[in-house]
Amino acid sequence: MQTILVIDDDESLRDTIGVMLEQEGFRAVLVEDGRQGFEKALLLKPDLMLVDLRLPGMSGVEICKQLRAAQFQTPIIVLSAIGDEVDKVLLLEIGADDYVVKPFGSRELLARIRALLRRTSPDAHKVFHFGDTEIDLDRRVVLRSGEELKVTPAEYNLLTYFLQNPDRPLTRDMILNSVWGYQSFPNTRTVDAHVVKLRQKLEPDPNIPRYFLTVHGVGYRFVP
């Protein structure tokens, strides 16, 4: 899920934007103060920022400049009040990517956000590779030699857990805790059954595991 940081001192506008963003499937983080917003940006590394030009604490212009100076690539949309003379050249200079003038329609803002994300994040598309297998986390799809493969929820969850913990031996308990959660208590043998299924679907030769290795007496290890 993509995170959007909103820095604006108008509380009701902030909330409205927040609600809208969450309806549209984004995670919205709302900040009132300029300086706090700047620090939040450094910590949070959001996928996109909406920044009011005039802010208490630290102006939107300053925020943009300093973030860019710190080599932050986060795309930024500037929100400017209706009276402000918006100088496009200035915006370019400070490293803003787009701007909208208040009052703006929510559809317009959303369209700008989507357009900017599309423009800037072809590489945000996170795809894992190993062998002839490809896992697209955004689309929640597993491809083998380009062909889409059907995987069940349990298999998919197990697979992504392996992907995120390569090379490390993982005990069955660790796997159960992380993939199944603390609440359900299936048998540890359940893990084995699902590893078998992953091997059948993803190993060149399921009888001689190459990627999903057994660590005898411990658990399993994924080697990309």
Add this chain to the structure above:
Amino acid sequence: MQTILVIDDDESLRDTIGVMLEQEGFRAVLVEDGRQGFEKALLLKPDLMLVDLRLPGMSGVEICKQLRAAQFQTPIIVLSAIGDEVDKVLLLEIGADDYVVKPFGSRELLARIRALLRRTSPDAHKVFHFGDTEIDLDRRVVLRSGEELKVTPAEYNLLTYFLQNPDRPLTRDMILNSVWGYQSFPNTRTVDAHVVKLRQKLEPDPNIPRYFLTVHGVGYRFVP
């Protein structure tokens, strides 16, 4: 030629705007009453609307809200009387794109109209395609092999949400939030019922979905 619908109860203002618009090469349609204006909008599908906030019959706020709820994308400029406290947030919420305060100069209004048309027109004539289906967002029409298809409001909203989020698995909660809004809480099974209906209307073989895929344990995925 672009059509602009003007909804305002002040007769002389209405006429002034009408004359000006026609001088500038627009087609102007003038309506006094709010409710009539709303209906006219549905019928006429104008390129842009000027809507007074306070109106007999149906307020400008209501008009905007209902049009947006019906997925009408027409850009709207709100005309507000000088006394009215114009709440930016309110405008955002109801889906207005801009506003001008009476009394306004004709050049100012014209500039806003042109700016808004420019802002919104690149994606104005947005038509989605998949298979033998065509969806015209402006006209709010769904065609299958060129034939107009009847779709209910709920179906249409669901469909456009899918169109705008292709390839990505959408959970029932995400769908409910975005399509039904965060205030109403229908059963998640309601989503299923409507997906079935979409399939029946739009799939080559509703029994073997090709476009509206089930992601077991997650939700649905639209693959154009």
Add this chain to the structure above:
DNA sequence: GGAGAACGTTTACATTTTGTTAACAGGCAG
């Protein structure tokens, strides 16, 4: 204003898909 249609929602049931476990076979390490 009332009858009927259209629509959204829920419910119930059938069906499909998935998860889990038991059982047995085979392998590994000491």
Add this chain to the structure above:
DNA sequence: CTGCCTGTTAACAAAATGTAAACGTTCTCC
């Protein structure tokens, strides 16, 4: 060799989904 550990499969249980029908509400048209 022997006692655990793992691989594998099939059967059963559980969960998720498909679907149609029923219900209540709103809208429409006389």
